[in-house]
Amino acid sequence: MAVTGSPLSLSTAAQSVTGADLKVTVTADRTRAGALPRRLPVTVDGVRGTLTTRPGTKTSLTLTVPATGQTGVRDVDASVGRQARLRTTTKVVEPYTVTGRPDIRRNGAGLTVRLTNNDPERALAPAPVGWRVGPWTGTIADPGPVPAGKSFERTVELPSGAQQFTSYAYSVTTGDATESGSLSLSPVEPAADTTLAPVDLDSRGSG
Numbered sequence: 232m233a234v235t236g237s238p239l240s241l242s243t244a245a246q247s248v249t250g251a252d253l254k255v256t257v258t259a260d261r262t263r264a265g266a267l268p269r270r271l272p273v274t275v276d277g278v279r280g281t282l283t284t285r286p287g288t289k290t291s292l293t294l295t296v297p298a299t300g301q302t303g304v305r306d307v308d309a310s311v312g313r314q315a316r317l318r319t320t321t322k323v324v325e326p327y328t329v330t331g332r333p334d335i336r337r338n339g340a341g342l343t344v345r346l347t348n349n350d351p352e353r354a355l356a357p358a359p360v361g362w363r364v365g366p367w368t369g370t371i372a373d374p375g376p377v378p379a380g381k382s383f384e385r386t387v388e389l390p391s392g393a394q395q396f397t398s399y400a401y402s403v404t405t406g407d408a409t410e411s412g413s414l415s416l417s418p419v420e421p422a423a424d425t426t427l428a429p430v431d432l433d434s435r436g437s438g
Contacts (some may be wrong), residue, residue, distance in 0.1 A: 238267060241275075241317035242307050243408070247352045248326040250298050255307055257317070258291045259284040268312065275309040276280065299323055324349050327377070331362060331403040333414045334386050340393045340416045343386045344403055348377040357383070358406045364389060364414070365399035389416075 247253050255275045259267055261284055271282040275294045282292040299305055302323050309317045327348050334341040342364055348355040360371040369387055377383045381401040393399075395416050404413035 236262060237316060239311055239315050241307070241319045243319055243321050244351055245321065246349070246351060247305070247321045247323050248328060249300050249302060251350060251353070252295045252298050253305075253307070253321065254293055254295055255309070255319070256291050256293045257282055257309055257311060260289045261286050262289060271312045273309060273311050276307060279335055303393055304407065325408065326350050327355050327406070327408055328410075329360060329403050329405050329408045331364075331401055331414070332412050333416050335395070335416060340389045340395070341386045341402060342361065342389060342401070342403075342414075344371060345382055345384045346372070346374055346377060346405060346408075347382040348379060351380050354378050360403060360405040362403045363385065364393070364401045373424070383385055 239258070240258045241255065243253060243255045243260070255274070257273050259271065259282055261267055267284045269284055272286065273280045273282050273292055273294065276296040278294045278296050280292050280294050282290065284290050296307065302325060305318050305321050305323050307321065311317060327346065328349070329347075330345045332343045332345070334343045342362055344360055344362060346355075346357055346360060355377040357374045357377060360374055362369055362371070365387070367390055371385055371387065374383050393416055398413050398415045400411070401414050402409065404410075
């Protein structure tokens with residue numbers, strides 16, 4: 232996100248991740264009327280530099296500020312020259328997340344595991360992904376490198392003993408990321424599709 236002023240602006244990535252340094256850019260626009268000193272001292276969250284300006288052009292200075300370990304909205308403040316004060320924000324999230332969702336097929340069920348790399352700059356070399364659904368467990372040993380900002384997805388087959396219309400406790404874990412809860416292997420049938428086995432409500436109880 233960028234905060235603009237005339238003729239100075241401050242920008243950084245809209246999303247960043249915990250544990251990674253943050254690049255912040257200060258830009259001086261001298262293509263319009265207005266005067267700026269040739270050299271401007273810049274301080275961004277305690278990191279100092281000097282921005283050189285030139286008439287008729289835009290010039291920029293990028294500084295790297297230390298990482299944060301807190302998720303949420305991070306304010307980034309800069310002082311430029313003697314009086315200019317600029318602020319921008321970035322949304323800080325975990326470096327990667329993992330999720331598990333039920334996958335219902337006509338002849339079985341599975342668990343779709345999705346590993347998302349939230350880092351906009353660096354690829355992720357994840358640890359193996361462990362999963363559990365009810366009494367069944369397994370490991371995806373080779374999720375492979377996940378490019379910056381991309382996801383890895385794989386569906387694992389559940390044993391034939393996994394019952395439809397039944398909820399199971401589940402968890403998926405890799406490194407510091409984990410998700411757990413309850414999932415249901417209840418199929419959703421498209422309208423006019425009659426290939427799924429009918430449900431006998433009398434045998435299951437109607438309320």
